[in-house]
Amino acid sequence: MEARDIDVTNPNTRNSGACRGPQPKIAAQNVCKSFAGIGGAVTEVLRDINLAVVENEFLVILGPGQCGKTTFLNIVCGLDQPDSGSVYLDGEEVVGPDPKRGMVFQRMALFPWSTVMENVAMGPKLRGIGRKEREEKAAHFIELVGLAGFEKSYPHQLSGGMKQRVGIARAYCNDPEVLLMDEPFGHLDAQTRYQMEDEVLRIWGQAKRTVIFVTNNIEEAVYLGNRIVLLGRCPASVKAEYAIDLPWPRRYTDPKFLALRKEIADNSDLAL
Amino acid sequence: MTTRPPSSPDSGAGERLAIAPAPGEQPQAATSAGAAGKSKRAIAGRPQASGSLWWLSLLSVTGFLLFWYAIVRFEIISQALLASPEQVLTTFISKLTSRAPDGATLGANFITSLKLCLTGYISAVCVGVPLGLIMGWFRKVDEIVKPLFEMIRPIPPIAWIPLAILWLGIGLPAKAYIIWLSAFVPSVINSYAGIKLTEPVLISVSRTFGATNWETFLKVGVPSALPMVFTGLRLSLSSAWMTLVAAELLAGSEGLGYMIQMGRTLARPDVIIVGMLTIGCTGAAMGYLLEKLERKLAPWRRS
Amino acid sequence: MAELTSRFRPKAHVLPIASLFLMVALWQLVVGTGNFGKALPSPMAVARQFWLMLFEPIGRTSLYGHIWASLVRVLSAFVVAIITGIPLGLLMGWNKKFEAMVKPIFEMFRPIPPIAWIPLAILWFGIDETPKIFICFIGAFVPVVMNAYTGIRFTEPMLLDAARMLGGNRRQLFTEVAIPSAMGAIFAGLQNGLSLSWMCVLAAEMVGAQEGIGYLILLGMDMSNPAMIITGMLLIGAIGAAIAVLLRYAEKRICPWKREISM
Numbered sequence: 001m002e003a004r005d006i007d008v009t010n011p012n013t014r015n016s017g018a019c020r021g022p023q024p025k026i027a028a029q030n031v032c033k034s035f036a037g038i039g040g041a042v043t044e045v046l047r048d049i050n051l052a053v054v055e056n057e058f059l060v061i062l063g064p065g066q067c068g069k070t071t072f073l074n075i076v077c078g079l080d081q082p083d084s085g086s087v088y089l090d091g092e093e094v095v096g097p098d099p100k101r102g103m104v105f106q107r108m109a110l111f112p113w114s115t116v117m118e119n120v121a122m123g124p125k126l127r128g129i130g131r132k133e134r135e136e137k138a139a140h141f142i143e144l145v146g147l148a149g150f151e152k153s154y155p156h157q158l159s160g161g162m163k164q165r166v167g168i169a170r171a172y173c174n175d176p177e178v179l180l181m182d183e184p185f186g187h188l189d190a191q192t193r194y195q196m197e198d199e200v201l202r203i204w205g206q207a208k209r210t211v212i213f214v215t216n217n218i219e220e221a222v223y224l225g226n227r228i229v230l231l232g233r234c235p236a237s238v239k240a241e242y243a244i245d246l247p248w249p250r251r252y253t254d255p256k257f258l259a260l261r262k263e264i265a266d267n268s269d270l271a272l
Numbered sequence: 273m274t275t276r277p278p279s280s281p282d283s284g285a286g287e288r289l290a291i292a293p294a295p296g297e298q299p300q301a302a303t304s305a306g307a308a309g310k311s312k313r314a315i316a317g318r319p320q321a322s323g324s325l326w327w328l329s330l331l332s333v334t335g336f337l338l339f340w341y342a343i344v345r346f347e348i349i350s351q352a353l354l355a356s357p358e359q360v361l362t363t364f365i366s367k368l369t370s371r372a373p374d375g376a377t378l379g380a381n382f383i384t385s386l387k388l389c390l391t392g393y394i395s396a397v398c399v400g401v402p403l404g405l406i407m408g409w410f411r412k413v414d415e416i417v418k419p420l421f422e423m424i425r426p427i428p429p430i431a432w433i434p435l436a437i438l439w440l441g442i443g444l445p446a447k448a449y450i451i452w453l454s455a456f457v458p459s460v461i462n463s464y465a466g467i468k469l470t471e472p473v474l475i476s477v478s479r480t481f482g483a484t485n486w487e488t489f490l491k492v493g494v495p496s497a498l499p500m501v502f503t504g505l506r507l508s509l510s511s512a513w514m515t516l517v518a519a520e521l522l523a524g525s526e527g528l529g530y531m532i533q534m535g536r537t538l539a540r541p542d543v544i545i546v547g548m549l550t551i552g553c554t555g556a557a558m559g560y561l562l563e564k565l566e567r568k569l570a571p572w573r574r575s
Numbered sequence: 576m577a578e579l580t581s582r583f584r585p586k587a588h589v590l591p592i593a594s595l596f597l598m599v600a601l602w603q604l605v606v607g608t609g610n611f612g613k614a615l616p617s618p619m620a621v622a623r624q625f626w627l628m629l630f631e632p633i634g635r636t637s638l639y640g641h642i643w644a645s646l647v648r649v650l651s652a653f654v655v656a657i658i659t660g661i662p663l664g665l666l667m668g669w670n671k672k673f674e675a676m677v678k679p680i681f682e683m684f685r686p687i688p689p690i691a692w693i694p695l696a697i698l699w700f701g702i703d704e705t706p707k708i709f710i711c712f713i714g715a716f717v718p719v720v721m722n723a724y725t726g727i728r729f730t731e732p733m734l735l736d737a738a739r740m741l742g743g744n745r746r747q748l749f750t751e752v753a754i755p756s757a758m759g760a761i762f763a764g765l766q767n768g769l770s771l772s773w774m775c776v777l778a779a780e781m782v783g784a785q786e787g788i789g790y791l792i793l794l795g796m797d798m799s800n801p802a803m804i805i806t807g808m809l810l811i812g813a814i815g816a817a818i819a820v821l822l823r824y825a826e827k828r829i830c831p832w833k834r835e836i837s838m
Contacts, residue, residue: 074736077740078740079736079739079740097739097740097742098742099741099742101740102740102741103736103737103740105733105736105737107733109731109733109734109736109737110737111734111737111752111755111756112756112832113755113756113758113830113832114755114832122738122741122751123741123742125751126738126741126742126743126744126747126751127742154831154832155832156832170741171740174741174742
């Protein structure tokens, strides 16, 4: 797997947007972003972010809370613009949102007036695909995420975990090449979170896409990712990258898992 | 009474409760606290900030005034029906000192109306807010008072005018009663809803500190209900003002409502418009002052 | 204690109903002592009057005719207000340029209570159906526009982001996200508008009409018949509540995703 080619012994590895091997699926080059806060104070949130994502890999971006992870993901998705630097998908610069980059939101962002089926089929609907075709497609993904039977339910009738499954199905249904997940399990209770971590791996296994998964939870990062990119505190830049060689299914109690976790934790700005 | 969990954007329970068929209120724009603060970016999909569009507003208002002026000047609408902007202005200035044509200066009419409105309003909310709070907290009181209240509530204050006149004659007492009633109902309803929405966990916290029911009521229930109490105060005020105008119009001999009615009798549209604008501005000013008061007394807003 | 339990307690309904009966009985008793003269009619007198009105014409038409007259005025005004007001409010909330042009003018008219328009309306249109419908229209128009406007303005940015992410263009964001999201506010505006309109029709009828419920209670006053007035008032309250319930039912059908808390 190409991920091995990345030099992990050097904690200050910067890939400069290119890794050895074929062209990366997603490349971020010197992305910087600042926000104007209250009273005119400018907060620098992202500083010179450089990273590359290989096709079909599960990349986890790990960092402390409020360090710009969501901002970065919004920039990759095209919902926000960087102040300087660019993001490229397959060599083309990202200038706005596009169905090729699907996103699963932290707060689910499901349309409360639509049923599960209507939510999942919304992407194709906006692109003009006919009703029968998009409903068939949606049904396939609803089943993939394990919600068969709930097509006619409304979001308020669903639990947190179920809502997030709908979010995942909705992102998938639009035929994205890249899936962006913004701390999708942050608002779920621990039990549901463990369940959903397994679910997301299962879904990814059955329907392989490039995934960028953002989290502030170190166990989750080690559990899920091929590769972890560690972001520092605000202003955030890439602190280190780690390749995770462990086979799936991984176990939280496995000694290798714990060793990796310790190594990453020691290096990170996360309060642990 | 049914209510909604307060949720943006429709500013929650306050409006829904003060409705069917409520004394007329100007709907309050939803509180801006919650939703607007969520995203630092402008609402996705909308063009950027509108500070730069003030010139468009200015253009629009000027255009409107010119249009208004033109249709009167060029007799598209006869002068007997509509007064042009400068006529309105002239009449306004002259009414400040002259008693013609309805018998009192603008200032006198204004003060008469305002006095009546405020006395009715203040006495009504002094009774209504505590009643609503107590009804919402103490079940026994609720069960006794509620049926009577629910009978009175759907009847619009204006519908009381004939009965009030029959009982109290045409004059101050009848008007005062109706204004009192129109301010009373929304303040009860909103105080009631406000205190009903006290979060149970806060009540539990108070209990763990050993507070009695009465103390919990005063220290937790009442403050927690304040935002909705203020919604009720605003609705009551606009209701009282509206009802006052109606009462003066239908059965009055002084005040702004009477003035615009006189304007019609004497076919003086300029007087009518001056009166209408005064009524509108006063209503808006009172609402604005109340909002400032709320910001001082209850700066936390349920969004 | 503000209890929010939802167990069905049959005993809980006994006290309010008993209280209501008690109140009516008290009313009857108080009037029976004769202290109020003709001013306060007994519940029996009101009931008798109501019975009479059901079968005998009053003025030009029967009771149903009067009710119908008032309803027609309100409903026609309401329909016009919806057709003009909702699109106006939606557009104002969505398009900044449109908002900059239209809102200041709207804000000039908005604080003027609809009832204050009555003299001008009568001056313009005389005393027949048009001024009444006009006043009711103004009454309904303002809340409908304002609520549609705020409804759109407070569309959750995250929902718009989600739709953009899925590939929606600006028009689709408006129709597929902003408008459904504003439905709750729109219906709140409809409720407010309808009840305000109902109030306005009464005022308009009291100024000059030959039929309608407002006319009825005014007639009761002229004839010194408080029983008629009270019957009229109760009818007004009942009908106003009924149309509000109908509107709420319509909302439940059109917006099945909304939940309500009953207290």
